[in-house]
Every structure is written in C-alpha cells, then in structure tokens.
Amino acid sequence: MKNVKFLGLPPYLAAVLIVICVTAMYMGALPTDLGGAFAIMLSIGVVFNEIGKRIPIWNTYIGGGLVLAFLGSSALVYFNVIPKTYVEAMNWATEDANFLTLFIVILITGSILGLERKLLLKSMAGYIPAILGGVAGAALLGIITGLLFGINPADVVIRYVLPVMGGGNGAGAVPLSQIYEKTTGQPAASYYSFAITILTIANIFAIIAAGLLNGIGKRATALTGDGKTLMRNSEEIAAEKDDVKLSMIDYGGAFLLSLTFYALGCLFSEVLLPTIFGVQIHTFAYMIVFVVIANALGLIPAYVRKAATVLQSFFTKNMILIIMVGVGIDTDLGELASAITFSNVVMALMIIIGAILGSAIIGYLVGFYPIDSAVTAGLCMANRGGSGDLAVLGASERMDLISYAQLSSRLGGGLVLVIGSIVFGMFL
Incomplete structure (x- = not known):
C-alpha cells in the first residue's frame, strides 16, 4: 500500500477527505455552489474509480473505474442515496454552470x-x-x-x-x-x-x-x-x-x-x-x-x-x-x-x-x-x-x-x- 495513491493522495488521507465531504453533505452543511458540487462529485468519483480499477475483467474490458463512476453515480441517484438538493447542485454544475x-x-x-x-x-x-x-x-x-x-x-x-x-x-x-x-x-x-x-x-x-x-x-x-x-x-x-x-x-x-x-x-x-x-x-x-x-x-x-x-x-x-x-x-x-x-x-x-x-x-x-x-x-x-x-x-x-x-x-x-x-x- 506504500505506493498506492487515490487521486494522488495516500489512501488514509483520501478516505478522511471523502468522509468529511460526505458528512457535510448529509448534514446539509455543504453549500450547493460549484465548490460544494465538485467536492461531492470528486468524492463519489474517487471511490468508484478506485473500485472499478481493481475489478478483474471489468478493469480491462468494460472501462474500469471511469465507467463504474458513471454507472455507480446513476445508481446512487436512482436509489435516492444522494439528497435531491445535491443531485440538483451537481446537475447545475455540469450543465447550467457548464x-x-x-x-x-x-x-x-x-x-x-x-x-x-x-x-x-x-x-x-x-x-x-x-x-x-x-x-x-x-x-x-x-x-x-x-x-x-x-x-x-x-x-x-x-x-x-x-x-x-x-x-x-x-x-x-x-x-x-x-x-x-x-x-x-x-x-x-x-x-x-x-x-x-x-x-x-x-x-x-x-x-x-x-x-x-x-x-x-x-x-x-x-x-x-x-x-x-x-x-x-x-x-x-x-x-x-x-x-x-x-x-x-x-x-x-x-x-x-x-x-x-x-x-x-x-x-x-x-x-x-x-x-x-x-x-x-x-x-x-x-x-x-x-x-x-x-x-x-x-x-x-x-x-x-x-x-x-x-x-x-x-x-x-x-x-x-x-x-x-x-x-x-x-x-x-x-x-x-x-x-x-x-x-x-x-x-x-x-x-x-x-x-x-x-x-x-x-x-x-x-x-x-x-x-x-x-x-x-x-x-x-x-x-x-x-x-x-x-x-x-x-x-x-x-x-x-x-x-x-x-x-x-x-x-x-x-x-x-x-x-x-x-x-x-x-x-x-
């Protein structure tokens, strides 16, 4: 694990940052501006990306971490895991803020x-x-x-x-x-x-x-x-x-x-x-x-x-x-x-x-x-x-x-x- 990095960060540090961002989201403390949307999107993306890169066959032939980030994010919304306010914020950041x-x-x-x-x-x-x-x-x-x-x-x-x-x-x-x-x-x-x-x-x-x-x-x-x-x-x-x-x-x-x-x-x-x-x-x-x-x-x-x-x-x-x-x-x-x-x-x-x-x-x-x-x-x-x-x-x-x-x-x-x-x- 010494040389493993999640988005350039040591795994323990990446985990701490992600937990903070997700906690702030569920407690409603995270703003729904560009900064807040990006914090959640990167947190979600890092988790799915690291998982997808390690799934055999998937990581070689199906698209690896990026495809899992795409499908996983869609599943989180479908099953209402992400509060609607922050789903709207992420949509706004991608499309309206463009x-x-x-x-x-x-x-x-x-x-x-x-x-x-x-x-x-x-x-x-x-x-x-x-x-x-x-x-x-x-x-x-x-x-x-x-x-x-x-x-x-x-x-x-x-x-x-x-x-x-x-x-x-x-x-x-x-x-x-x-x-x-x-x-x-x-x-x-x-x-x-x-x-x-x-x-x-x-x-x-x-x-x-x-x-x-x-x-x-x-x-x-x-x-x-x-x-x-x-x-x-x-x-x-x-x-x-x-x-x-x-x-x-x-x-x-x-x-x-x-x-x-x-x-x-x-x-x-x-x-x-x-x-x-x-x-x-x-x-x-x-x-x-x-x-x-x-x-x-x-x-x-x-x-x-x-x-x-x-x-x-x-x-x-x-x-x-x-x-x-x-x-x-x-x-x-x-x-x-x-x-x-x-x-x-x-x-x-x-x-x-x-x-x-x-x-x-x-x-x-x-x-x-x-x-x-x-x-x-x-x-x-x-x-x-x-x-x-x-x-x-x-x-x-x-x-x-x-x-x-x-x-x-x-x-x-x-x-x-x-x-x-x-x-x-x-x-x-």
Missing part, C-alpha cells in the same frame, strides 16, 4: 496544438470518410437486423440508425425530430420519444464497447497507437516541444488562448456564419477549424502550445472524474430500464457494432489505426454528444483524441442531418 463545455474547450485546444502540423492536416483530411464509413456500417447491420424483426429498411434507417448516429441528443435527436415534423406534419415529440430511447440504449453500448476495444488494443497492439493520434507510423508530438521550459504564468496564457478560441467559435456559430448551405454549424466545429488553422500556420509559439497540452493533461487525469459522475447523475436508470425491450437492445447493439466495423475498416484504408478510428469516428457518432464523447474516450483511455470525437459529434452530426432530410423526404 463545466462540461469548459472541459471540452481545454481538451480541444490542447489536443490539436499537441499534434505535429503535417500529421494534423493529413489526419483531418481522412476523417470524414471514416465517419461516413461508420454511418454506412451502422445502416447495413441495422437493416439486416431489422429484417429479422420484420422492420422494413426505411424504418430502420429513420427510427434507429439516424437517431443513434446523429451525434447526440441536442445535435441529433432534437433536430431530426424537427425535420420529421416539418416533413410529415406529425408532432416532433412522436419521433423524439422513440429516438431518445434508442439513443440512450446505444449510448450505454458505446461506452461498454469503448472499454472492450481498449482491452483488445492492449493485447493486439498493432491495431492501435498510443491514444494520442489516429495515424499509423507517425509521431504525434512535434520534436521542437521536448526542450520547451514552462513557467506557471504560461499556463494562464494557454487557458486564455483556449477560452478565446471558444469565443471565436461562438462568434461565428451565433452571429457571423451560423449556417453553411442551410446546415447549422456548432461552436465546437468552428473552434476545431480555427485551432487547426492556427497550428498549421505556426501562429502559436511553441511554449504556449506545450502549456496547452499540459493543461489538457491536467484536466484529463483529474477533472474527468467530475465529468463521469455528472454524466451518471444525468442518466435515469429507471427510464432506461423501461425502454429496454429485446428488439430495441438487439437493434442498438448491432448498429453500434456496424459503426465500429465501418469506421475501423475505412479508417484503416485512409491510414488510421482501426481501433482509434472505431472509437472516434464510430462510437463518438453513436453516443449522446459531448458528455457521451467524454464517457467513451474515458472508457477507452483515449481522452487526447477529443478533437476527433467532437468532429464526429458536430460535423458528423451535421452530415447525418443532411442525410436525414433526404431520407425523410423520400420515404415519409
């Missing part, structure tokens, strides 16, 4: 600026085909499975494949339901209620599949890289950064840089160019484009790029527990259980498998590692958007690939909306 967005902003900036320029441009160029490969694979296996249940191919694509591969709830299921209403004249809710059901089931499968792929990658090392790049036979970090010396103030500059890229993305997505060819462009999609351009043109000094990658590393290694607990708190196990039918489960599972195979095969053909391509271009299309991306990347231990995951959820989700508009017009 710590999730801050987390993604830091990860996008650091992950892109940490890539060598030529490698970055080459990998981005091959990514759209990998996404489309995942969508095609999901549709193919989905249609085959649907025939076994007596569901015609058009209904499979409309009701199952598009919601799952739409890039999440806000970016996929919601706008798809609006397109459905405009096309058919039927209430959007009639489409959305089923879409969110199948998406929720698929999201769970995507997270579990990410853990399984990670386990496979550890044994079949030729199928994956180091979790930081998609491209085979390439170095992911520019050599010039190795000797860069940083001071504490440099991290402040990197933090401001990340937030400014976010502000620039907001400016374009909300005011200057919100749509392109009628398709809504998400803030994160714009942000990724601008960070890529800045890196490719060498506009950011080497020490700032290095600081951004170190800042990203801090968030991925420490703050990810807050995100996983937040995602779990927001997942209603009761609703999920009521939506589980044999046909829904099998359909969702086969769509996930199809997304994995399609994105892995096409990804390999364009020069990607198949497992990393399957995780980002496949599974990050088939989850619940931003929070789903983080859960999938956490389970697969590939948090450095967040920029590609966001391309899936945002640009890939936009492609699915275009496909949806065409398919709805043809068959509804």
Whole structure:
C-alpha cells in the first residue's frame, strides 16, 4: 500500500477527505455552489474509480473505474442515496454552470496544438470518410437486423440508425425530430420519444464497447497507437516541444488562448456564419477549424502550445472524474430500464457494432489505426454528444483524441442531418 495513491493522495488521507465531504453533505452543511458540487462529485468519483480499477475483467474490458463512476453515480441517484438538493447542485454544475463545455474547450485546444502540423492536416483530411464509413456500417447491420424483426429498411434507417448516429441528443435527436415534423406534419415529440430511447440504449453500448476495444488494443497492439493520434507510423508530438521550459504564468496564457478560441467559435456559430448551405454549424466545429488553422500556420509559439497540452493533461487525469459522475447523475436508470425491450437492445447493439466495423475498416484504408478510428469516428457518432464523447474516450483511455470525437459529434452530426432530410423526404 506504500505506493498506492487515490487521486494522488495516500489512501488514509483520501478516505478522511471523502468522509468529511460526505458528512457535510448529509448534514446539509455543504453549500450547493460549484465548490460544494465538485467536492461531492470528486468524492463519489474517487471511490468508484478506485473500485472499478481493481475489478478483474471489468478493469480491462468494460472501462474500469471511469465507467463504474458513471454507472455507480446513476445508481446512487436512482436509489435516492444522494439528497435531491445535491443531485440538483451537481446537475447545475455540469450543465447550467457548464463545466462540461469548459472541459471540452481545454481538451480541444490542447489536443490539436499537441499534434505535429503535417500529421494534423493529413489526419483531418481522412476523417470524414471514416465517419461516413461508420454511418454506412451502422445502416447495413441495422437493416439486416431489422429484417429479422420484420422492420422494413426505411424504418430502420429513420427510427434507429439516424437517431443513434446523429451525434447526440441536442445535435441529433432534437433536430431530426424537427425535420420529421416539418416533413410529415406529425408532432416532433412522436419521433423524439422513440429516438431518445434508442439513443440512450446505444449510448450505454458505446461506452461498454469503448472499454472492450481498449482491452483488445492492449493485447493486439498493432491495431492501435498510443491514444494520442489516429495515424499509423507517425509521431504525434512535434520534436521542437521536448526542450520547451514552462513557467506557471504560461499556463494562464494557454487557458486564455483556449477560452478565446471558444469565443471565436461562438462568434461565428451565433452571429457571423451560423449556417453553411442551410446546415447549422456548432461552436465546437468552428473552434476545431480555427485551432487547426492556427497550428498549421505556426501562429502559436511553441511554449504556449506545450502549456496547452499540459493543461489538457491536467484536466484529463483529474477533472474527468467530475465529468463521469455528472454524466451518471444525468442518466435515469429507471427510464432506461423501461425502454429496454429485446428488439430495441438487439437493434442498438448491432448498429453500434456496424459503426465500429465501418469506421475501423475505412479508417484503416485512409491510414488510421482501426481501433482509434472505431472509437472516434464510430462510437463518438453513436453516443449522446459531448458528455457521451467524454464517457467513451474515458472508457477507452483515449481522452487526447477529443478533437476527433467532437468532429464526429458536430460535423458528423451535421452530415447525418443532411442525410436525414433526404431520407425523410423520400420515404415519409
């Protein structure tokens, strides 16, 4: 036990801190502000994370501590173990105060600026085909499975494949339901209620599949890289950064840089160019484009790029527990259980498998590692958007690939909306 640490702390000290935070919560002394919410979320996350890392098979193939933090947090809420006031506080911290967005902003900036320029441009160029490969694979296996249940191919694509591969709830299921209403004249809710059901089931499968792929990658090392790049036979970090010396103030500059890229993305997505060819462009999609351009043109000094990658590393290694607990708190196990039918489960599972195979095969053909391509271009299309991306990347231990995951959820989700508009017009 001498070298064992819980979130960097000796086990006895971590236990004392957790007991204090939990006691303060149950006695109502802990405030429901950001500090109080984070105290509980980290306490819950540390406990489940340490347990999950030590469960055989689970820790290798199911996603380990992070997946248990996600599922365990959801169970605590479902069984009313956590007082409702603090459940609301944790939801507020994740969604209303939008710590999730801050987390993604830091990860996008650091992950892109940490890539060598030529490698970055080459990998981005091959990514759209990998996404489309995942969508095609999901549709193919989905249609085959649907025939076994007596569901015609058009209904499979409309009701199952598009919601799952739409890039999440806000970016996929919601706008798809609006397109459905405009096309058919039927209430959007009639489409959305089923879409969110199948998406929720698929999201769970995507997270579990990410853990399984990670386990496979550890044994079949030729199928994956180091979790930081998609491209085979390439170095992911520019050599010039190795000797860069940083001071504490440099991290402040990197933090401001990340937030400014976010502000620039907001400016374009909300005011200057919100749509392109009628398709809504998400803030994160714009942000990724601008960070890529800045890196490719060498506009950011080497020490700032290095600081951004170190800042990203801090968030991925420490703050990810807050995100996983937040995602779990927001997942209603009761609703999920009521939506589980044999046909829904099998359909969702086969769509996930199809997304994995399609994105892995096409990804390999364009020069990607198949497992990393399957995780980002496949599974990050088939989850619940931003929070789903983080859960999938956490389970697969590939948090450095967040920029590609966001391309899936945002640009890939936009492609699915275009496909949806065409398919709805043809068959509804």
